[in-house]
Amino acid sequence: MLTKFTPWRNTSFSSLPLPLEIATKLYVDSTSIKTASSDFGKLFQETPFAVFYPSTVSDIVHLVKSSYTSSSPFKIAARGHGHSIDGQAMAKDGVVVEMTSLSGGIKVSWSDYLGFYADVGGEQLWIDVLRTTLDHGLAPVSWTDYLYLTIGGTLSNAGISGQTFLHGPQISNVHELDVITGKGDFMTCSKNMNSELFYGVLGGLGQFGIITRARIVLDKAPTRVKWVRMIYEDFDIFTKDQEHLISINHGLNYVEGSIIMKKSPANNWRSSFFSILDEEKVNSLASTCGVVYCLEVVKYYDEFSVQPINEELDDIFKDLSFKTGFIFKKDVSYVDFLNRVRIEELKLQCKGLWDVPHPWLNLFVPKSGILEFNQHVFVDIIQKEAKSSGPFLVYPMKRTRWDDRMSATIPDEDEDVFYTIGLLHSARNTEDGKIIDDQNKKILNVCAEIGIEIKQYLPRYYTTKEEWIKHFGAKWSLFEERKAKYDPKLILSPGQRIF
C-alpha cells in the first residue's frame, strides 16, 4: 500500500509516494532532527528534512528507490555513529538514515578458502565486533584507536591505527560487502563479484552505496599485550626508529607515535599511560627541550604461552636510540589496550569536556616531506602557537598494505613508507574552534608553499571541485565514473561536499 508522507516543512516531499511501512519510519521530531544535524566535530550544523529509522535492509532499499525514481530526488546520508568532524554524515533538506536502528548482528564463521571471518552489519560498532569475536577466541586484525565507530563509517574512510603498517587499514581486511547503491539496488560485492563497486565503496566516502554488511577478516586473538613508550629528543632519530620497527619481520603488532610539548602533556584523552611520576619526568624533559617525541609500541602475547616475551622485546629494543632512562612499560589485557580511548572518554564526559568542538586535521604525509613537516608544522606552528593540547599523532605506514584499486587515497610517491598525522584538537568553545580551524588552514597552506604533497585523511577542507580532483589524483576519473554508474542522481552522502 502506498501512502503520501505529508511533511510539515518541505513541500518537495509532499507528493512523494512512499510505502506505508517506510513513511512511518521517517521522523521529524526535534530530538531526531537535532541529533542528525550535529556530529562529534561540533563545528557545523545542517538540518535534514527527516530522519529515517530502518528496521530492515529492505527499508533502506525502498527509501533510496523512492528518491531515485522521484522526479525530484532527495539527498540521503547514512549516519553511523556521527563521529565525523563537519557534517560528512548530514543531509541538508534530505533524509538522514540512522544506521544504528538496524540490527544486522555479528556472525562468526569459517571456510576453507577464507579461514575465520565475521559477517557484520554496517551499523555495528567495532567494540561490539571485538566483544562478540572474542567469545570465539578471535578478533579482527586491523583497528582504529577508538572503537565506538561503526563498520560502515570507518570502511567509508579507511580505518587506521598502529596495526596498519602490518595488516593494512581496515578496508584491506574485508572479504565481501552488501551495498545499497544510489539507485536503490541491493548488491553483494567482493574482489571477484561486482568488484568495481567493492573497490569503489572501500574508502569511497559513502559516495557509491550504503554498506549494510561487511565480511571481515579474523585471526586468533591474544589475551595480553606488552605496551611500551620511549622518548626521543630528535625527530630524525625517532622516525628512523619507527621505520626500522615497521620493517622487521615477526616484530611488533602496533607502532604509533606522538609529540609531547609543554602545552601537550604526556597523558591526554587518548590514554593515561604514564604514572604520575613518569609523566612528571617526561613533561619536564619536554619543557626543557621544547618538544619531545614519544614512540608507542605493542607486542601481543598469550598469558599461558611459554614464549619469552620480555626477552623478545629486549631483542627488538636493543637496536633503538631512545633517550636513556626514558622507556616505560605496561602489561595490560588485549581488550583494555584496544579500548583505551573509551576509558579516557568516560572521564572527559564526566567533566563535560567530551562534547566540545573538535577541529581535527588528519593528513597523510609523504616520507620525503616528514622532516620538513616536523620543523614547519610541529615546531614552528603547533609548538610556538600552542593553541591546543592535542594529542598530536605521527606514525608510519606502508603503501604495499594499501590496495590502489580502492577509493582511499595516499601520497603519490615511490617510497613504500608514508606517515599519518593526527592533530586531534579539542576547543573550549566555538570561538576557539574557529581559531584552531584557521591554524589548520595555515598548515595546509604551509605544506603547499614548501611543496609537501600531503593528502587529507577524513578530508574536510576542500571547498572546490578542483581540490577534490587533486585529492583523488589519477583516481579521480574512475571515482567520477563510479559515481555516474552507482549514484547517477547524486543522492548519497551529500555531506562530503564532493559532487
Ligand SMILES: Cc1cc2nc3c(=O)[nH]c(=O)nc-3n(C[C@H](O)[C@H](O)[C@H](O)COP(=O)(O)OP(=O)(O)OC[C@H]3O[C@@H](n4cnc5c(N)ncnc54)[C@H](O)[C@@H]3O)c2cc1C
Ligand atoms: C574519538 C575518535 C577517534 C577516532 N580515531 C580514529 C582512528 O584511530 N582511526 C581512524 O581511521 N579514524 C578514527 N576516527 C575517525 C572515524 O573513523 C571517522 O570519523 C568515521 O567516519 C566515524 O565513524 P561513524 O560511524 O561515526 O561515521 P559517521 O560520522 O556517521 O559517517 C561518516 C561517513 O560515512 C558515511 N557512512 C556512515 N555509515 C555508512 C554506511 N553504512 N555505508 C556507507 N557510508 C556510510 C556517512 O554518510 C559519512 O559520509 C576517530 C573519530 C573519533 C571521533
